[in-house]
Amino acid sequence: MTTSEATAPAAPVAKKGPNAIGITIFVLLLFALPLLLPVVLPLLGGIITLKPNFMIFQLTLVIIYAIAILGLNIVTGYNGQFSLGHGAFYAIGAYTAAILMDKLDCPYWLTIPISGVVCLVVGFLFGLPALRLQGHYLALATFALALAVPQLLKYNHIEWLTGGVQGIVIIKPDPPFGIKAINADQWLYYLALVVACIMFWLAINLIRGRLGRAMIAIRDHPIAAEVMGINLTVVKSMAFGISAAYTGVAGALGAIAIAFVAPDSFTIFLSISFLVGLVIGGLASISGAIYGGIFIQFIPNVADAISKAAPWAIYGLFLIAAVYVMPTGAAGLIKQWQAKRRAAKQ
């Protein structure tokens, strides 16, 4: 109903498939980046003083956040359900990966799909009852979930599993097959990038497919969607489950990349970061997740120089400003700009 105003794409742009060549070049560039950085950084002559490896690590985190935000976007942007608790699914994914590696010596690459499946199930089950709730109530239930998760992780009867307040330290994986050409950070970057490519490709197909269309129909007009034979409960729960699975995969990758999980990394503020990334990047936009990931990774670094509290003050201002001036986020602005350019050409 009214939600469609905020979530619908900005302008009725002429229908055109995604620019396949542009996307291919972009992805190839991303793959070449770790090899280019050590060459390019010295050329910039000290403008960026970071070590190439640290930059690679940060870019890995950008990719991971982009996957998580994409997950949130599936449920909030495309299905119109508010989740303020996706940090909880990120935590479940991270802890699943860490526990599998720590207790069962599971190979790290296998933990990623397992975390996805675990979160899919948990998300679906949480979704089933919670999705009877609409709007504010779902936001409220997920908000409560996000607040409760760090405390649950610290609970002392499961400390043998979760490591309690101390968390779990895991070992950073080395490149496979004894490859010496790239180091561990570069390898993790590639791992995250490959996973992200798969997840984005799946998401694009999901949104274009039957389930995606049903999700969008429910967002735009639930009653009409139901009348047309869409099973609201199943589709909404599936959307929630899939969304949780995306965030869980991101969580597993995050745990492997940081090589450490602890309850206090998964507070309500993690969920709020995802929301910030979603809103700034662009609701109901696949590419928006990437802009959102960049934003939540790099803005805090910039703002941290001012004060410890500054990043959050800036996040807050950006959130409120975004509601006023760019309800479609960065992706919406770029789309508008492209449409304008195309119109000028004709």
Add this chain to the structure above:
Amino acid sequence: MEAFLHQIFSGLAAGGIYASVALALVMIYTATHHINFAQGEMAMFATFIGWALIEWGGLNFWVAFLLTIVIAFCGGFAIERIVLRPLHDKPVLSIIIAFIGLLVIFNALAGWIFGFTIKAFPSPFPTSPPFGNRFLNWHEIGTVGITVVVLLLLFAFFRLTPLGLAMRAAAFNPESARLVGIRVGLMLALGWGLAAAIGSVAGMLVAHVVYLDPNMMAGILLYGFASALLGGIDNPGGAVVGGFIVGVAENVLGAYVIGTELKLSVALVLIIGVLLVKPAGLFGRRIVTRV
């Protein structure tokens, strides 16, 4: 037995706090149909202002207490006017995002201005055990007392004054209220101011117990939500009853059944439970939408 009675009484004291927070939430909900996620952080920030007035300004507790309530009222009024008024016709998602934005801003500002170290907040009540009974303390009695006074004042305000009547009319039926000459926008802002003021009272009472820091209200807000939902989110009286029920239940269960470690999870279970079993709450109206 005395220990049990003490748990009940502490529960009532905590329940008074939850009831106040729930009441603040309900006031905003009945007027605008929005759940204010920033309510807890607004109360926290107001409590910091109270702390600064006492510690930095050297004021007497009660002077600072009243001054803080006035400041919180003005703050709530201003927030409605500046931030939320322009959004009144926007979709729900935009408004939730704005609330989360406010939550984050107040949290960050409190940390920025006052620091993240945990501070002690003074209590105006004597520390000696009352009536020679070591299971009670004056702060709990005072908390219950102040809450009850606030509730009675509010009740009187809404029932007995023309302004209270106008505010109820604006919340109940904005269109008709406007037609009889009530400035609905102004009433909404006043409602926000009142909600912020009630929240600040809750914050200042609870800060002595949980200590003052920028994250102190998270759990209390959650219990406030649970209370409001239990009592019926559109029923102020219900919210108060819900607050006391939740407070007592939390304390008794915490002491004898589950322990204090999982307090937030209990609130989560309570919220989801109420929403599933009886979404309208104990005293709320069932909402039927015409399609």
